[in-house]
Amino acid sequence: xxRLLIIGIGAGDPDHLTLQGAKAIAAADVFFxxxxxxxxxxxxxxxxxxxxxxxRRPYRIVEARDPERDRTAPAYAAAVDDWRSRRAQxxxxxxxxxxxxxxxxxxLVWGDPGVYDSTLAILEEVLERGHVAFDHEVIPxxxxxxxxxxxxxxxxxxxxxxxxxxxxxxxxQEGATADDIVVMLDAHCAFAGVSDDFHIYxxxxxxTPDELLVAGPVAEVAGRIRELRAEARARKGWIxxxxxxxxxxxxxxx
Amino acid sequence: xxRLLIIGIGAGDPDHLTLQGAKAIAAADVFFxxxxxxxxxxxxxxxxxxxxxxxRRPYRIVEARDPERDRTAPAYAAAVDDWRSRRAQxxxxxxxxxxxxxxxxxxLVWGDPGVYDSTLAILEEVLERGHVAFDHEVIPxxxxxxxxxxxxxxxxxxxxxxxxxxxxxxxxQEGATADDIVVMLDAHCAFAGVSDDFHIYxxxxxxTPDELLVAGPVAEVAGRIRELRAEARARKGWIxxxxxxxxxxxxxxx
Numbered sequence: 001x002x003r004l005l006i007i008g009i010g011a012g013d014p015d016h017l018t019l020q021g022a023k024a025i026a027a028a029d030v031f032f033x034x035x036x037x038x039x040x041x042x043x044x045x046x047x048x049x050x051x052x053x054x055x056r057r058p059y060r061i062v063e064a065r066d067p068e069r070d071r072t073a074p075a076y077a078a079a080v081d082d083w084r085s086r087r088a089q090x091x092x093x094x095x096x097x098x099x100x101x102x103x104x105x106x107x108l109v110w111g112d113p114g115v116y117d118s119t120l121a122i123l124e125e126v127l128e129r130g131h132v133a134f135d136h137e138v139i140p141x142x143x144x145x146x147x148x149x150x151x152x153x154x155x156x157x158x159x160x161x162x163x164x165x166x167x168x169x170x171x172x173q174e175g176a177t178a179d180d181i182v183v184m185l186d187a188h189c190a191f192a193g194v195s196d197d198f199h200i201y202x203x204x205x206x207x208t209p210d211e212l213l214v215a216g217p218v219a220e221v222a223g224r225i226r227e228l229r230a231e232a233r234a235r236k237g238w239i240x241x242x243x244x245x246x247x248x249x250x251x252x253x254x
Numbered sequence: 255x256x257r258l259l260i261i262g263i264g265a266g267d268p269d270h271l272t273l274q275g276a277k278a279i280a281a282a283d284v285f286f287x288x289x290x291x292x293x294x295x296x297x298x299x300x301x302x303x304x305x306x307x308x309x310r311r312p313y314r315i316v317e318a319r320d321p322e323r324d325r326t327a328p329a330y331a332a333a334v335d336d337w338r339s340r341r342a343q344x345x346x347x348x349x350x351x352x353x354x355x356x357x358x359x360x361x362l363v364w365g366d367p368g369v370y371d372s373t374l375a376i377l378e379e380v381l382e383r384g385h386v387a388f389d390h391e392v393i394p395x396x397x398x399x400x401x402x403x404x405x406x407x408x409x410x411x412x413x414x415x416x417x418x419x420x421x422x423x424x425x426x427q428e429g430a431t432a433d434d435i436v437v438m439l440d441a442h443c444a445f446a447g448v449s450d451d452f453h454i455y456x457x458x459x460x461x462t463p464d465e466l467l468v469a470g471p472v473a474e475v476a477g478r479i480r481e482l483r484a485e486a487r488a489r490k491g492w493i494x495x496x497x498x499x500x501x502x503x504x505x506x507x508x
Contacts, residue, residue, distance in 0.1 A: 008400070015274035018396060020267065080413050114403035114410040121409060138407050140400035142272060146262070149368035150394035155375060156368040159334050162420035164432075170416055178418075 002099045002134040005106045006113045006120060008141015009050055012240075013207030016142040017050060024139045025054040028106035031061045032094045034087070042208070042236075047108050062098045064090050076169065084118055088125040095132045112143035116167075116184055144242045145182050147206040152215055154201055156182070156244065179247040189229065191243060192222045199248045200225070204232060204241035218245070256353045256388040259360045260374060262367045262395015263304055266494075267461030270396040271304060278393045279308040282360035286348045288341070290320045296462070301362050316352045318344050330423065338372055342379040349386045366397035370421075370438055398496045399436050401460040406469055408455055410436065410498065433501040443483065445497060446476045453502045454479070458486060458495035472499070 005024045010016020017025075031051055035044075051061065067086035073079035099105045109117050123136060145165065149156045157163050157180065164178035168186020176194045183190065191200055196219040204212040212232060214225050233239040259278045264270020271279075285305055289298075305315065321340035327333035353359045363371050377390060399419065403410045411417050411434065418432035422440020430448045437444065445454055450473045458466040466486060468479050487493040 008404075010272070011394075013274065015277065016272055016394070018264070018270055018272050019276070020269035022273070023269065077414050112400045112404075112410075114400060114408070116411050117409070118413070120407060121413075136407060138404040140265075140270070140396045140404035142394045142396065143400065146366045146368055146394035146397065150262070150366075150392040153374060153390060153392050154368070155371070156366075157370050157419065159372070159375075160331050160421055160423065162418055162424055162431075164416055164418055165411065166416035167414055169414065177416075 002095060002101060002132070003104045004095070004099075004123065004134050004136040005104060005139060006123070006136060007106055007108050007139040008112045008143075009047070009108050009110060010142040011111050011144040011147035011206045012046070012211075013147070014046060014050060014053070016147070016207055017054070018139070018141065021139050021141065022054045024137075025051060025106065025108075026056045027104055028055065029059055029103040030099055030105045031055070031059065032091070032098070032105055032107050033061060033063045034066045034090065035063050036066045043110070046208075050108065060098075062094060064094065066090075080118075084122055084125060087118070088122050088129065091122055092126045092129065092132055095126065095134055099134075109141065112141045112146075113138050114140070115143045115145065115165075144184070144203075144206055144240070148182075148201065148203045148242050148244060151203055151206060151211070151213055152201040152244075154215075154244070156180075158246075176245065176247070181245040182242065183245065184242045186241070186243075189222070189226050191218055191245060192226070194218055194245060197247050197250070198245045200243050200245055202241065202243040204229065204239055205236075206240075206242070210236065212241075217248075256349060256355060256386070257358045258349070258353075258377065258388050258390040259358060259393060260367045260377070260390060261360055261362050261393040262397075263301065263362050263364060264396040265365050265398040265401035265460045266300070266465075267401070268300060268304060268307070270401065270461055271308070272393070272395070275393050275395065276308045278391075279304060279360065279362075280310045281358055282309065283313055283357040284353055284359045285309070285313065285315045286345070286352070286359055286361050287315060287317045288320045288344065289317050297364070300462075304362065314352075316348060318348065320344075334372070338376050338379060341372070342376050342383065345376055346380045346383065346386055349380065349388055353388075363395065366395045366400075367392050368394070369397045369399065369419075398438070398457075398460055398494070402436075402455065402457045402496050402498060405457055405460060405465070405467055406455040406498075408469075408498070410434075412500075430499065430501070435499040436496065437499065438496045440495070440497075443476070443480050445472055445499060446480070448472055448499060451501050451504070452499045454497055454499055456495065456497040458483065458493055459490075460494075460496070464490065466495075471502075 069083040172190040323337040426444040
């Protein structure tokens, strides 16, 4: 049987890797990497450092080019579905051509493989296609949500209260649907549209030397976040950021 | 200055510890442990194993008894507030009496310190009281949410869709308020009350040798989860479990 490990490597700090993740990297014969052809060289390098630091030789690294995704399509979910299916063909080829029975292949996934990452769904699709068979195991990782709240030394959850995790797109469309909201994948600063009683805890490039953190009442800090974000994005060519919005009762504001 | 590290140690598997967490344990002079006087000896032992495995001698372990919490009070949040204030006095005494300037104290927290854990809020209260001063840093950990979805090899989030994290109490009161819901702190199997179009991914004692996992349509597996849960709780004297509820459109059911 062929075996796959889907390893969460954390949100940017190489020390976010768990002991379980390090052991999983050491157990892999082949690492599958999809090259996004983007400017995120630092991320590629960090992943390579983890493989070099924890991999057990001899291992192989197999790379493929990511299928193009139509980022202009109005139907976001449909465009993602289409891209996923083409990515499934890439993964199927990886497993069919590059992994022998008895060998272990690994996918290194930023953050936690369960949080807005497509690797698991794509591998499900590969299994459903039925052309290759494999066992797979998921190694949880530090999500950018955990990294964000840790860096701000705040809790994701308040006592006995719920929290909502959503996307920038939805926040822009639906507004604030809860008192505690984590927003991911927001390219358009949707936080600027929420009401003044929210506090924001924002972070970019979490866990890396370029990390940026801003916290405060949305009304006071939204402008500064916008500026910082635009400047960093222009300078580095990419940005990954996330934030927590928390409705604070007037009496608790300081 | 006195320094505190609040270290997330993961959801039960000692290998959930991150490299950052292992280094933080090695940096601590004093470990503060609150003894809950409960039957969770295995959890206490696992924490001790982590200190022995990663701590750098000489270190000290300082223990105190947890203040009683009124678990029969109808006002849950008020009862927690009261207990927190008394716990803040315990922490204040730890920091005042057991930690010298220039030393580092550590709190080891199950899962992630941001997810339904009170340590950060209690330390905030200690700072507000103003009797002791300290710097503190939070080390993120693998939450039981990440451990749960990893063990079920499923994603927390679906493409472009939100997820709701809530408590058993709220699920029982409010019903299913989203299509993807993570439920924690549920002592009363509130999942049994959701509609038949939900799928459940349930896990108990995640990451430990006693781990229990059940997945399937709620209508089919709710009874089995109830039985397993009651049996395990009676045998071990305690249970920690969590689950993901996912509404599945009829077309996608298999």
